Amino acid sequence: MKTKLFTILLVFLSFFSKADDGYRLWLKYDPIKEQSIRQEYLGYFKGIDLQTNPTPVLKTALEELGVGLNGLLGITQLPKNTQGLHIKIDPNLALESYGITEKSGQITLVGGSDKGILYAVFGLLRELQQKHSLKNIAKTEIPKISYRMLNHWDNMNGTIERGYAGASLWKWFELPETIDSRYTDYARANASIGINAVAINNVNASARLLTKEYLVKVKVLADIFRKYGIKLFLSVNFASPKLLGKLKTSDPLDPQVQAWWKAKTKEVYEYIPDFGGFLVKANSEGEPGPQEYGRSHADGANMLAGAIEPYQGIVIWRAFVYSPNPKGDRFKEAYNEFKPLDGTFNKNVIVQVKNGPIDFQSREPFHPLFGAMPQTPLSLEFQITQEYLGFTTNVFYQSILYKECLDSDTYAKGKGSTVAKVIDGSLGTNPKLSMMAGVANTGSDRNWTGHLLSQANWYAFGRLAWNHELTSETIAEEWTRMTFQTDASTLQTIQSILLKSRDTYVKFTTPLGLHHIMGHNLHFGPEPWLEKSARPDWTSLYYHRADSIGIGFNRTKTGSQALELYKPEVQNKWNKPKTCDLDYLLWFHHVSWNEKLSTGKTLWEELCHRYYSGVKEVETFQTEWQKCEGKINQTLFEDVKGRLAAQHRESLNWRDACVLYFQTFSKQALPSPLVKPKRSLEEMKELVEIYQLK
Numbered sequence: 001m002k003t004k005l006f007t008i009l010l011v012f013l014s015f016f017s018k019a020d021d022g023y024r025l026w027l028k029y030d031p032i033k034e035q036s037i038r039q040e041y042l043g044y045f046k047g048i049d050l051q052t053n054p055t056p057v058l059k060t061a062l063e064e065l066g067v068g069l070n071g072l073l074g075i076t077q078l079p080k081n082t083q084g085l086h087i088k089i090d091p092n093l094a095l096e097s098y099g100i101t102e103k104s105g106q107i108t109l110v111g112g113s114d115k116g117i118l119y120a121v122f123g124l125l126r127e128l129q130q131k132h133s134l135k136n137i138a139k140t141e142i143p144k145i146s147y148r149m150l151n152h153w154d155n156m157n158g159t160i161e162r163g164y165a166g167a168s169l170w171k172w173f174e175l176p177e178t179i180d181s182r183y184t185d186y187a188r189a190n191a192s193i194g195i196n197a198v199a200i201n202n203v204n205a206s207a208r209l210l211t212k213e214y215l216v217k218v219k220v221l222a223d224i225f226r227k228y229g230i231k232l233f234l235s236v237n238f239a240s241p242k243l244l245g246k247l248k249t250s251d252p253l254d255p256q257v258q259a260w261w262k263a264k265t266k267e268v269y270e271y272i273p274d275f276g277g278f279l280v281k282a283n284s285e286g287e288p289g290p291q292e293y294g295r296s297h298a299d300g301a302n303m304l305a306g307a308i309e310p311y312q313g314i315v316i317w318r319a320f321v322y323s324p325n326p327k328g329d330r331f332k333e334a335y336n337e338f339k340p341l342d343g344t345f346n347k348n349v350i351v352q353v354k355n356g357p358i359d360f361q362s363r364e365p366f367h368p369l370f371g372a373m374p375q376t377p378l379s380l381e382f383q384i385t386q387e388y389l390g391f392t393t394n395v396f397y398q399s400i401l402y403k404e405c406l407d408s409d410t411y412a413k414g415k416g417s418t419v420a421k422v423i424d425g426s427l428g429t430n431p432k433l434s435m436m437a438g439v440a441n442t443g444s445d446r447n448w449t450g451h452l453l454s455q456a457n458w459y460a461f462g463r464l465a466w467n468h469e470l471t472s473e474t475i476a477e478e479w480t481r482m483t484f485q486t487d488a489s490t491l492q493t494i495q496s497i498l499l500k501s502r503d504t505y506v507k508f509t510t511p512l513g514l515h516h517i518m519g520h521n522l523h524f525g526p527e528p529w530l531e532k533s534a535r536p537d538w539t540s541l542y543y544h545r546a547d548s549i550g551i552g553f554n555r556t557k558t559g560s561q562a563l564e565l566y567k568p569e570v571q572n573k574w575n576k577p578k579t580c581d582l583d584y585l586l587w588f589h590h591v592s593w594n595e596k597l598s599t600g601k602t603l604w605e606e607l608c609h610r611y612y613s614g615v616k617e618v619e620t621f622q623t624e625w626q627k628c629e630g631k632i633n634q635t636l637f638e639d640v641k642g643r644l645a646a647q648h649r650e651s652l653n654w655r656d657a658c659v660l661y662f663q664t665f666s667k668q669a670l671p672s673p674l675v676k677p678k679r680s681l682e683e684m685k686e687l688v689e690i691y692q693l694k
Ligand code: GCV
Pocket: 153, 161, 162, 202, 203, 204, 281, 285, 320, 359, 387
């Protein structure tokens, strides 16, 4: 019976489109041409020995196995056969973990649950797609983080905040009657990299999704995601009791407010019995929150946690808060607010902290809260979408940035207390509540992410959330091999562009630790001269502090003292301009233009050199990419080629705007052999204005 079902599915799924327009992501499954590896694989898949009862997730796993084997090896059916591929559940294993072994020509997939089997199938297909021999394979995989989550910043009107790959995937007006097949394709892509949680709407949250009218629509998505082992979460508006319940207050200590949330939570679970929980942005950037009633973040979070606890749901409370204090330092705001609350949150609350203290910049020191909240589970939030990282016109392989943060040593419990260990619970907090969240970069564009190479960021996020010990090189290699069917040297070319891309982007935008000098509206373009805004900490001058003496934000003892939020060992790394890693120099020091750096150049010379070499490196990417012509699909080739040309134009804009502007302070010529930009500062200002016109 099971075998018959499986055979039918294989045939049905072979009708999937094979067009190479980026839609298939890393799940292409184009036929393996190499005879020797084909023969090896065909020997393993003569039949299937399914030693477990089908569940919806297991059914998905078998479907996926069918799609993969059909595409890669042309296998259209797997008869029941005790000598075939063995699939079984071992209840002694952790629920989502799995093993893949080969012994005497037999492959066994074992999972801790049906979800484990689903991940085992994707793990197996990943091996096949990379054409690795399975001989003697003995793989055991246990996810290090329990909630591996995407946060969508999708609005109810179909737009996406800081999303650049088209409109929202969720078609609210068509749901629940019309169900786009893309919802399933999205879920399978996530499951293939281990993502098991998704918050579907913007943290600047509309209350609309909590209404009956919308819960029936949300339920459709939850039902699809469930089959792929994914839990659905909602971002909620803290003022919902007032907005929807018509109460006079949303005060978390008010009994009517508490009753309202309890009833609403119960209702949500009636539609979605495995609902994951609430994600909350409160008292931040104008969003409502408990502080309006003189209550703390913990009061707000714990009230929601109480309402959701009976259903095993959780509350994710964001620590992205900062008040507009012209004399203060935004770097310290979240720490000052949350550190005193350590240990006061309910056990089903996790506090979500951005990777750095400011806001998803291209390089930030790790957030000091990671070393300061030993009694609170912390979720690490990255931004996969490229708000500050070059939009869809720049290649920026984010695995490098993610790893830099994950591997940073907080010294919270002595040497080796990396951010990764803080968040995965291995330093002592509740490991069941460990989480890594990424702000999604997906949209309605045919290739999902706008820039084809940005697919690698979605992929890398999932893989690192599963196992933060993977290297950026391994992930880049996996992604490239799975995405492009081509020769080894072309794969190498693409990987090397990816691996250099972060460093290049930093060079031509914010070298030496500059940060937050982007356009007011154009967050991926330059506006270092931005002086006025609704808040001082939304200007560029607040951050770079350039003057006739030098440039950079003094966050040492003699400055804002933000550096003191870190453990002494971390402070020692960064507290002296002479020994501070140059990549972080201007994050912590105001350095004189003529200061000699470890490179032998003065600060001004080094700054100029980095801006110029960043542009040169983009030119190298263009030349390198050209080598891929004829080696990969022409449409994909042309698309990336165009985007690299746009990146080159933008890199020149960044370089000219920043060098000319900072020159008004340094009052020095460009070091030789650099040639002064052809455009004037005034021209650059006009250009930036054009890009920001309504
Ligand atoms: C969702 C940055 C972005 C905002 C975003 C905010 C956040 O400030 O510019 O668009 O709002 O981060 O993370 O809440």
